[in-house]
Amino acid sequence: MPSVARKPKIVIAGCGFGGMAAALDLHGLLKGTAEILAIDRTDRFDYHASLPELASGKISRESISIPYKPLFSRLGINFLQAKIIRADWKKKKLLTATGSIKYDYLLLAVGSQSNFYGIPGAKKNCFEFKSDVDAIAIREHVTQMFESCSLSEKDDGSTRIVVVGGGLTGVELVTDLKDLLDKVCARCGIPDEKREIVLVGRSEHLNPGFSTEVSDFIESYLRRQGIKLVLGNPVSKVNKEEIVLSNGEKIQAKTIVWCAGIKPASVAEQFGSKNFNNACGLVLNKYLQCIADPSVFAVGDCGYCSAFEVQPVLTALRAIEQSDYAVHNLCCEISGNRKHKMQYVPRYFPAFISLGRGMGVLSFHGIWFSGRKIAWLKKISEKIHLARFRHNLAFLEYFDALLVSVLEFYYFMVVRRR
Numbered sequence: 001m002p003s004v005a006r007k008p009k010i011v012i013a014g015c016g017f018g019g020m021a022a023a024l025d026l027h028g029l030l031k032g033t034a035e036i037l038a039i040d041r042t043d044r045f046d047y048h049a050s051l052p053e054l055a056s057g058k059i060s061r062e063s064i065s066i067p068y069k070p071l072f073s074r075l076g077i078n079f080l081q082a083k084i085i086r087a088d089w090k091k092k093k094l095l096t097a098t099g100s101i102k103y104d105y106l107l108l109a110v111g112s113q114s115n116f117y118g119i120p121g122a123k124k125n126c127f128e129f130k131s132d133v134d135a136i137a138i139r140e141h142v143t144q145m146f147e148s149c150s151l152s153e154k155d156d157g158s159t160r161i162v163v164v165g166g167g168l169t170g171v172e173l174v175t176d177l178k179d180l181l182d183k184v185c186a187r188c189g190i191p192d193e194k195r196e197i198v199l200v201g202r203s204e205h206l207n208p209g210f211s212t213e214v215s216d217f218i219e220s221y222l223r224r225q226g227i228k229l230v231l232g233n234p235v236s237k238v239n240k241e242e243i244v245l246s247n248g249e250k251i252q253a254k255t256i257v258w259c260a261g262i263k264p265a266s267v268a269e270q271f272g273s274k275n276f277n278n279a280c281g282l283v284l285n286k287y288l289q290c291i292a293d294p295s296v297f298a299v300g301d302c303g304y305c306s307a308f309e310v311q312p313v314l315t316a317l318r319a320i321e322q323s324d325y326a327v328h329n330l331c332c333e334i335s336g337n338r339k340h341k342m343q344y345v346p347r348y349f350p351a352f353i354s355l356g357r358g359m360g361v362l363s364f365h366g367i368w369f370s371g372r373k374i375a376w377l378k379k380i381s382e383k384i385h386l387a388r389f390r391h392n393l394a395f396l397e398y399f400d401a402l403l404v405s406v407l408e409f410y411y412f413m414v415v416r417r418r
């Protein structure tokens with residue numbers, strides 16, 4: 001009897017934005033010619049961009065998450081809920097809490113973790129803001145602090161929230177927490193002057209990645225909302241219920257949230273120091289393959305392409321975009337069709353920022369728009385991404401390309417011609 005060739009085994013490690021998009025695309029392209037195993041430490045996909053709204057209680061956990069098991073079993077993709085503890089890339093093996101897993105090809109998409117930059121007390125005394133569990137914990141803690149505060153006694157930080165990090169995540173979180181406080185304070189009869197939200201950023205301006213005009217707009221909008229900005233003064237230490245700034249100033253608060261930076265998830269470190277950059281992750285070639293092992297690909301926050309001097313901004317769209325390239329190139333590797341591999345070329349994406357109820361900002365090639373309609377557009381974009389994953393509707397992935405094309409058309413035909 002002729003021997004039946006063994007199907008290659010592809011393991012997708014981490015099923016966030018990059019891993020989920022890759023699993024769905026691989027399933028569509030390989031049509032049963034390879035065994036696909038998706039692994040994640042959690043049992044559901046969370047839509048990160050909606051976490052600020054989850055923290056403010058505007059939306060439910062169910063509305064922004066997709067349980068993996070039902071989705072993957074419908075598609076015939078094997079799923080394992082397990083935390084990957086170690087990667088032995090020389091033996092092509094991952095070690096999880098429930099045993100070891102061999103692979104022929106690995107697509108690493110384990111994302112990132114909070115970066116505390118070694119600041120004393122930061123990890124111990126701050127809430128992180130990276131998952132649905134964090135968002136719900138923050139909401140419950142804030143609600144409890146405000147509901148149990150004593151209005152007659154002196155300020156003990158119960159009614160003050162400090163968010164550290166002046167980037168996109170910190171900005172979105174403070175505006176949504178402001179909406180939460182509006183509700184909680186109205187219910188508990190807490191006057192405006194008794195409550196405070198403070199956003200602390202190390203740079204002189206918020207969102208250092210954006211134009212000065214956008215930063216100015218966001219700063220003045222936040223101030224109008226009663227949010228206090230402490231900028232250009234990095235945090236040097238975090239004590240229990242208190243942050244210490246580099247100029248010695250101290251701010252007391254019973255809720256301190258850390259949104260000041262990320263670093264690659266620790267699994268990526270295990271590919272050896274030559275193949276790993278502490279700040280950016282697994283070192284990849286222009287095909288998004290690990291430089292030391294072409295059977296390993298990485299996408300999203302845990303890898304970086306060493307061919308680029310300036311690294312593209314890490315976002316959900318970036319992880320999805322990279323998964324398109326990695327999946328195509330992985331299929332070329334499997335079929336031996338290596339000359340058809342595609343070099344990764346990062347596309348320019350618009351940046352959406354949500355500023356709480358009824359306000360959003362869209363920044364694109366230096367032009368920007370703000371207002372309620374932009375907030376809606378961001379919501380629509382989020383709903384489309386979720387629907388694409390939830391129902392495996394591959395055509396919805398063209399929404400981003402369409403949006404970018406419309407904006408590019410507007411930019412070149414209208415703005416550049418002025």
Ligand SMILES: Cc1cc2nc3c(=O)[nH]c(=O)nc-3n(C[C@H](O)[C@H](O)[C@H](O)COP(=O)(O)OP(=O)(O)OC[C@H]3O[C@@H](n4cnc5c(N)ncnc54)[C@H](O)[C@@H]3O)c2cc1C
Binds near residue numbers: 045
């Ligand atoms: C609060 C917040 C708001 C954001 N807002 C936006 C936004 O508005 N727009 C935008 O484009 N981007 C936003 N981002 C950034 C965006 O979410 C990330 O860039 C994107 O998720 C990166 O995708 P990824 O696939 O690399 O990682 P992730 O989506 O983080 O997925 C990583 C997956 O790996 C799993 N994993 C990690 N370690 C292990 C392990 N050891 N074992 C098993 N599984 C593991 C995790 O459970 C997770 O499911 C936001 C991020 C946060 C935290």
